[in-house]
Amino acid sequence: MTDPQQSPEQAAVRGLLRAVATDLGHAVALPWQEAAVATPRHHFLPDRIWTDHDGRLLPLDHGVDPEGWFAAAYALDFVVTQVNDGAPVDGDDVWPSSSASHPSIVFRMLESADLRPGMKVLHIGTGTGWDCGMIGHRIGDANLVSVEVDQDLADRARDRLKALGHHPTVVCGDGMVGCGHGAPYDRTVATCSVRRIPAQWIAQTQARGVILTPWDNPWICWGLLRLDVEDDGSAVGRYSPHSAFMLMRTQRQDLSIHGDVVSEDHRPEESVSTLPRRDVVQGDAAFAIGHRLGDVWHTWQEEPVPGVVDRLWVATTDGTSWAAVDHDGSDEDRFTVYQHGPRRLWDEVEEAHHWWVDHGRPGPGRFGITVARDGTHRAWLDDPSASWLLE
Structure with a gap:
């Protein structure tokens, strides 16, 4: 029940703090509770924000939907506050460039900073x-x-x-x-x-x-x-x-596979892999692989050519080496690999994954710099x- 002495703003802040506490597994420390009450989150948001809808950013205006806007301000989620570095939006080309971060992450960082x-x-x-x-x-x-x-x-x-x-x-x-x-x-x-x-x-x-x-x-x-x-x-x-x-x-660093990395005159080497592709791009395995390879990135492409359901692209940040790992949709345990450049990137990915498994599948907390x-x-x-x- 909402305390009748609380304003809607205070009630929203307290509700957010309770949600954060549940997410963190412990109550927010009293000094940070006091700081949150003194600096209500909605006060810092612009009149137009953007919220995520299945990967698509849609605007939410205070003047059009004040209740929805206020609810988003105190939801347990990030809020996009600027898109396209502040440039005018051109059609559907909308990407986030500034945000009010997820409240749980903010309070976890504040606690970690001591x-x-x-x-x-x-x-x-x-x-x-x-x-x-x-x-x-x-x-x-x-x-x-x-x-x-x-x-x-x-x-x-x-x-x-x-x-x-x-x-x-x-x-x-x-x-x-x-x-x-x-x-x-x-x-x-x-x-x-x-x-x-x-x-x-x-x-x-x-x-x-x-x-x-x-x-x-x-x-x-x-x-x-x-x-x-x-x-x-x-x-x-x-x-x-x-x-x-x-x-x-x-x-x-904004690189395009087809504009900056792959060229028509490349003649890649072909091989076969049985390492599940999605296992290496998510979770603890991806964290470990990223720290073993350092300067390597990846992206997905749906139906790149006839007979290929999807393709995992892997490339160095300088664009000199790349690999493509294809799935034809029939055999879930077999992937066709193409590699080009001075480095055999998919071989490196496989080696890094084996290293991670051999070391007990460590999570981020065991890594450092x-x-x-x-x-x-x-x-x-x-x-x-x-x-x-x-x-």
Whole structure:
């Protein structure tokens, strides 16, 4: 029953906190409950948002459906707040470029960062400003610097924060370079995923400080990385599995199989595989394979040619090697493989899958990364001393 003394806004916030607690398996810590009440989520959303309907983004306008809009603001789900980097939508070509992240992931990150009053925090990816407002409520606005690459988003977030009495430093700039004038920070917290830890983040985080960021691998976007900054300027840490964020704009790579990778003059080698293709692109296996291969990505194509039901494409991020793994629809245990380039990518995928099975099918929590002073990234399983180069 709703407390009659609560406003609809307060009731919605409390309802969201209960839903998050159920999702996390424990109550949200009291300081973050207080921060959520002080920074209601709907206050940070634009009048037009987009919600997912079976993989298709559809607009939802406050002026047209205020009740639906408000319900989406407090649903246990992400909300897309910008599409196409803010450019006008052309037909059905709609893709998300900014969002209010899933509330459970936000609170899990806030807990993982171990933020305390008085700490200095560098926040990468202001976005709507919602989690920025909660962080400022927890540590004090004077201790918070937030960086947003999109000028319009930065201005809107600053205005929304100000309307609630929050005055952190919100800077429009490239999050890759951080913000040196406030350094050193006790914590660097990113709300956009990265494929490499920028050297500036490590340099601007004090020794024994923490960098917390979602991680993106070309093979799979999944994992929350918590790194401890060492006295020697390196950083080392482990993953937890619960995170999926948009990739930092300056680390995006937009490749097309047919426009950038495969050419008509290629003469691939043909072979046969019995490794189920979908087993390697999802779950713990995909996480492991991504960290073994590093610079390899994949995509699916339905009915690419007559006689082929679907095709799994695999390619290097530089476009020099590729593989195509076909299913003709008849034999579920046999796939035709075509490979081209200096690397035999499907052979590498099979080898990485065998490695994962041989090591007990480990989940993300057993993996980690070490970033050396020279920027070299090395991945490892269980023990940082037994690492391999992450290309």
